Structures are given as C-alpha cells and as structure tokens.
Amino acid sequence: MSEPTSSPATSADSTRASAVGKTNPMKQFFASPAGRSIGLVIALLLLVAVGAITAGENFMNIDNFFVIVRYASVIGVIAIGMTFVITAGGIDLSVGSVLGLASVVASVGAVQTAAEGFWPLMVFVSIAVGVLAGLTNGLIIAYGKVVAFIATLAMLVGARGLAELISGRSTQVVNNDGFLDFFRAELLGIDWVVWIFVLVSIAGWFLFNRTTFGRRTVAIGGNATAARLAGVNVKRHTVYLYMIAGACAGIAATMLLSRTTAGTSTHGQLLELDVIAAVVVGGTLLIGGRGTIGGTVLGVMLFAVLVNVFTQNNLSSSWQLVAKGVIIVVAVMLQQRLANREASSSG
C-alpha cells in the first residue's frame, strides 16, 4: 500500500540530504579523518617555521631532519601499538618498562653469545619479551577483569624490577657486530631504524584500516557491550591488542639497543607518557572508539620537532617539558571543540 508513495519520498529525502552535505564542504572536510589531521599538519609546519627562523641553517638541513626522524622512530613504533590499545578503550602504561626489560634480556651475555652466529636472535628475543609481557597484561585485563590502568601500572613497576634483577643494575654493552652492523647500515641513504618506523607505521595503518582486526578494535572501543552482543570475541581481542603493544615495545627495544649499543634497565623510563601524549595529540580518543594511525605519526613528529627546536636553540629541557604540556592541553581542547561542532551539526 505504501509502495507507490515510498519511492518518490526516498529520492526526495536522499537528494535533500546530499544537498545539505554539498552546501557545507568545509564542514564535511574538517569532520573527515584527513581534515582532523590538517590542524596537526599546520602545527607541525608552524613549528618547523619557528625552527627555521630561530636556528636557521642548523635546523634546516637534511642531517638534522634525520636526527629528528631517528629520535621519533623509537617513540613512533611504540605509539603505533598504543594507538590500537587506546582506540579499543584501553591503556598500556607498561611500554617503557617492557622496552627496558626487553633491552636487558636481549643483551644478557648468554643471548649475545648465542646470537654470535645469528644476530637476528637478539631481535627475536627482544620481541618475544615484549609479546610475553603484553600477553600477561592482556590476560590479566580480559580474564582477570583488572582495569587496564592498574594491570599495566603493575607491569610498569614489575617489569622494571625484573630488568634490574636480570642486569644486576649494570649496563650491558652490545658487542654483537652483526647486529650493530645491520642497524648502522643504510638503505637508499636512510637508516634502518627509520625504515623500521616507516614499515611499522604502514603495517599498522593497514591493520587498523583495512582488516577485520582493525574493525574489531574500533568496535570494542566504541561500544564493548554492543560488540560482544554482536558476536565479537572481546576478551580474546583484548589479549591480542596488548600483545601488539608489547611487540612494538620489543621492536623499539632493539632500535634503542642499536642506537645506544647498550642494554640497561633504565631504558624507556617515562617513555609511556611521551607515547600516550603523541597518540592523544594525534587525534585518537582516550575513551576509545576513534583512532588514527596517521594522526599518531604526526603527533610523534610534532614532539620530535619540538625537542629538536629546543635543543638547537640551547634551551633547557625543562622548558621543553613545559611546552609539551601546553601542546597536549591545546591540542586536546581543539579536538574536543571540533568534535562537538561535528556532533551538533549532524545531530
């Protein structure tokens, strides 16, 4: 009975709706993921301009660019893993400690001896330590029903202690030439450390945006109950997420091992804060449900450039911290402003 009348109504409705969309391309653009990142790109360009003006040639040269990217790589790799965890509504405070632990385990005498003939063993060990720590975090959170903040806080403390026990609080020098040579080598004029960051970012972007794994991650962060009632195995997925975060910490540990040529229990102290700040500034919602790998990369770069600009101008690291704090607050406030505008324009 309603059939004849329904089809004209349909077309009228949809044309009206799309017309509304067309009248406001700016608003639509800023609501899109790329549009949300545009603010970050602008901030980054501003910071580069500040660097160029204040430090001139010292800042604007290709070597300094690689200094910045190399610095960003370690934090960046961990931030990719953290983006998954935070998007799913979780948090992993333990990544810095796990990095320290992985660097220590991968550089103990026994492992280095065993790795003499086959240096990638050190990499495997380091990643395995990270995955194991993540597995532990995930199991405690998903099946032990401990909130992520507490569970990973415990891991933060515990892993650091374990690293101290294993290393005896002494620095373990890496003397595996194969390992060091590999990371010293370049490909197409670019460090392997940087390549790893690039590869992890691309893999992370792909996993996040193009796979069922990424879809589950966003769904759980958006509404865990709805995801569960739709048949998503939320607990199992939660464990995977923390394993990814741990694996990223393990990868970052090998990068740091090669850069410092030493494993120590103090590696990665307070790193979790830099990582979380970069992820959140990048546009991933701390409450979950929305995340962006591209934003995270931009967030990491923003902080890396900031550190470099301060160093180039011989400003104290204390001022760096103050500036970082300001950036975090301003960035998150701007994001909320945009998110609210988006919600009110669509609702």
Next chain:
Amino acid sequence: MRLCYVHRVIEDDHPVSLLEVRGLAKSFGSAKALTGVDLDVRAGEVHCVLGQNGAGKSTLIKTLSGAHQPDAGEIRWNGESVTIADPVAALELGIATMYQELDVVDGLTIAENIFLGHELARGGVMNRREAAQRTRELMKRLGHPDLSPSREVGTLSPANQQLVSMARALSHDIKLMVMDEPSAVLDSGEVDNLFRVIKELTNQGIAVIYISHRLEEIDRIGDRISVLKDGASQASNLPVKGTSTRELISLMTGTDMEHAFPEHVPVPDDAPVVLEVEGLSLGKHFSDVSLSVRAGEIVGLAGLVGSGRSEILETIYGHRKATAGTVRVNGKELKPGAVTHAVGSQMGLSPEERKSQGLLLEEPIYRNATLSTFARFAKGWLLDEPAERRATEEQMKALELRPAEPDRITRTLSGGNQQKVMLARWLIHGTKVLLLDEPTRGVDVGARMEIYRLIRRLASEGTAILIVSSEIDEVLGLADRVNVIADGRVLDERPAHDIDEHGVLDLIMKGSAA
C-alpha cells in the same frame, strides 16, 4: 470504534491547586514526547500518573523538575505562572523528584548524601554533628531510626537507598514530591513502609505525584489519577474511588492500537522446533524457565518491569551465564555464557538498550549493520567494505530505512531507524532465532507499525522469534503464543488469542500475590 477518549477534566470546588499544568507540550527533534498534558495537584494528596512506557511520564517528570523546558503550555504554582529553569529552581519552589535510577553516591555516608550540594558548613568546614543530628531526625520521620548517619550508602539495600534519596528531598523545604516508580525496587514489606511514609508526608500537607505501573498500588495509596497516552492526557484528575481498574487499563491502552498489528500467519503443525529452553535459571533473577519456539513462530514474554523477562532473553543468548538449565538451537546445545557461540549458532539479539548495548553510535550505518558479519564479507583478514555497503543498502531498501545512505552516522537516525539497523544486522547475518527485547522502545507510532510488519515478515520467512515488551498489548498483538512471567517464573503459556491484556494483568497480580 472509538478512536480517542472524551477528554475529561473534573473540575472541583478547591479554589487553588498547588500545581496546575495546562497543555504542556515537548518535542525532541521530530519525536513528540508530550502533546498536551493537563494536571492538577492539591496540597496533601497523592496524585497518581498512569501510562504505558513511552506515554510521556518521564518527560512530564523531567519538565516538572526543571530538567527539560516545555515547548508550550503553562505550569502554575500556587496560582502563579512559573518557569522552572533548572533542578535548583524546582527545589527552590519546593518540588523534589525521586528518579527511578537512584541518584545516591555509593561511596558517601547517609548524612553526606542527604546534604550533598547543600552541606551544613561554616566557612567551608562541615558541621558533621549537626548533619548527623538532622539525618537522624529525617530517618526517624521516614520510619528507619535504625540507619546510622555514618553508614556508607553503597552498603544499603535498594529500599534503604531510596529512603536516603527521599530524606535528601525532605532536607529541603518541599511542598511536592514526585516519585517515579518508587516501588519497582521494593519487596512487599518495603512497599508497606513506603506507603506509610507517603501517608506521613501527605498528613504534613506535602503533595505527592506517584508514578507506577502497578495498578493495585493506586487503589491503596492514591487520591486522584491522571492517565497519559502517547504524550497526551487521556483523563485528568479522576477520583480513585469510583474508577475501576478496567476503565484505567482501557484508558492506558486505548482500543485503536489493535488494528496496527499485522495478520497472524498460522504456523504449520510440522514446523520444526528451533529454539528449546529447558529449566533455565539465573540466580535470584529467574528460575526453571522452559519454553520453545518453532520456525516461523513468534513467542512473546509478557511481564512487568523487574519480572525477569529481559534477563531471560539475555541468558538464552549467553550475555548472562545461566546457573542451571539448557538452551538448544536446532537440537544443538549452546555453551552457557558464550555469546559468540550463540551468534555462531544462528541466534541474534536486539537488546533492550539499543544505544548502550546495540549500536556503535559514532560509526556509519553499514558498520553497525555488518557488525556480526564483517568477517564473513572479508577476504581472509581483508575487509570488503564495498560488499558490506551493498548488503546494507539492500537491507535498507527492504526495511524502508530512509535516506538510504549506508555511510550516515548512526547517531543521527531516529529511534525507529536505529531499530531497523539492528534488524538489518540480523537479516544480513541470516539468523534462525531472533530475540527481540523491547523492539519498539523509543520508536514513534508510525515507525512502530513498520517494525511490527517487519517482525511478522521475518517470521513468515521461517525465523523463530522470541519477543519481550513491557507493552502487553504489543506482545499479544504480535505473538502467536504468550508466556506470562512474574517474579522470574513462567506463570502461564497459551495461544495469544486466548488471552487479553486484562487477563495477563490479572494473572500477574495473582501470581505476584501468591
């Protein structure tokens, strides 16, 4: 056929009512919550407001408490027209509201809860002794001198938490107390105490607006009654004495709704039993529930709020883990407490709280529609979003979900369209057993008819459907068979055409009393 009731406002010789409401209207977007409500409340009376879910009771309360602003109409207080801008303004007038969801803070003590927001303090230093003293007086007035002011509220029973909420209202100088289904969380002894307290309040000249689903309570406590239906007053200020329960039920339900339900299609005798539930129990929520649904059949669970009907659905689905009993789909036993297993066995649930339990509101429609099936569309790990969009578009067309934009953000849809997204999810999934919990909650009347037709169509295509609704006429109108539920037990099971709404309410009241 009477399509609407004669609008009755009984005028009386009282010169001034404490509260007069005239022509109150309120819309949320396109949804009309109130379309014309009239109400007179006198000092010292218990004025009952009746109505089904969605009749507009909550909106009325929220308007009186200052949480919502009316679009039209007048509120007069002591004969003077007033605007209630916010909850503080309501309290200043002397209107206190006790919501269904208790608004107490678990971690604070009784005294701290009562004086929350208006602490007894001098120069910022709390006067704990006076707070304790006044709390003792208030609790005594409420018939519970045994509750210590320093007791933490989280350790109290719901009934006692309600007392704290009431004491907080009384700590202000109030003239009108609005109570939203206060008996829903109480057992019968506690209800007696509640009524004693209400009598006490009215003796002191305080008026009470009492909202309840339980008609038998109104006989005991009420002075006058107003009935809401679909946001409008059906009758205002009826005296309790001289108004029959039957008349009230008719006023609440109306008679024109029956025609909205699609024709029943007889289920063939040889239709296989798809869902079999045996002796299912869940702690204190319900026990020994057995039922079965055949292919193409719609079975309804009729019961009041708190009867355990939603818990039964959720336990069948594995959202809650059964303490005893079995659930079988096509003869295969489901693992208790395993939703993934239920979904894998062709079962789907449209939950009671669509927004908090069903949908990813910030995500596009298609991602909600394929939340159970995106992995099936995917090639290995790789999502196939074009295929997801196509499948969603197809369902949107079939469900007449307009505008047909699968990329639209789900939050922007009306309640009816959001419900259609839930249905689309399970249609794409191809469920054989569909559990529907309150499928028309928050759905306006027009969209309801569509949802009813869709549910019936699904059944005629062979889906076994188990439906729960707090609107008994909806269960009776849609279902082929009905299980009447009260206090977590199945009281009766029979063909839907063998029983009417009065019969169901009768059974429930007798069952609850037993």
